[in-house]
Amino acid sequence: ETGVTQTPRHLVMGMTNKKSLKCEQHLGHNAMYWYKQSAKKPLELMFVYNFKEQTENNSVPSRFSPECPNSSHLFLHLHTLQPEDSALYLCASSQDSGTDGSPLHFGNGTRLTVT
Amino acid sequence: AQKITQTQPGMFVQEKEAVTLDCTYDTSDPSYGLFWYKQPSSGEMIFLIYQGSYDQQNATEGRYSLNFQKARKSANLVISASQLGDSAMYFCAMREGRRGYQKVTFGTGTKLQVIP
Numbered sequence: 267e268t269g270v271t272q273t274p275r276h277l278v279m280g281m282t283n284k285k286s287l288k289c290e291q292h293l294g295h296n297a298m299y300w301y302k303q304s305a306k307k308p309l310e311l312m313f314v315y316n317f318k319e320q321t322e323n324n325s326v327p328s329r330f331s332p333e334c335p336n337s338s339h340l341f342l343h344l345h346t347l348q349p350e351d352s353a354l355y356l357c358a359s360s361q362d363s364g365t366d367g368s369p370l371h372f373g374n375g376t377r378l379t380v381t
Numbered sequence: 382a383q384k385i386t387q388t389q390p391g392m393f394v395q396e397k398e399a400v401t402l403d404c405t406y407d408t409s410d411p412s413y414g415l416f417w418y419k420q421p422s423s424g425e426m427i428f429l430i431y432q433g434s435y436d437q438q439n440a441t442e443g444r445y446s447l448n449f450q451k452a453r454k455s456a457n458l459v460i461s462a463s464q465l466g467d468s469a470m471y472f473c474a475m476r477e478g479r480r481g482y483q484k485v486t487f488g489t490g491t492k493l494q495v496i497p
Binding site for chain 2: 306307308309311314322354356358369370371372373374375377
């Protein structure tokens, strides 16, 4: 079983739909992240949760709503999305205690297409 | 200004040869870390190697080494003895400061293709 699991792998939704992306980490990490990867653009940090508390919201539109019920699970709730929101959404986790070198561990991502 | 710059959109390398992927960074924070990740076509981001700003020696992990030149603010990835499975996107990334979580900035990536 991989360390960070994302479901679904692929998602197609209309602009009026409501859907959720799920991420689960089995690494005992204390921080979880959502990143957006669009074609030919750098990965964009969306949200960070540390010990279940949201510590970063990188000016993300309110149609994206994160939820972190515990340190192992992270959700991204989607509603009334736009076609430009089509992208690969990557979840990551890390063990952070203020020291260097703890890498982000990523899941396989959810490929989202908004029609 | 971009924090991480990868100037090579695509690179080709002959199998079994070495290749260098360029990365320059920009930060005023004295404490930072530099990462390289590999992303195959399957989409997963795979951590390869890490270099801390205070590390005296260049990091090495198997066939991967990081050529860290602090004064030039460069952190190039060197892959020795390239293999067909090395064909992928490679991303340079930087973590700034010391926090309870990591705010990591990524470059635009370099697509490496290994030729048999």
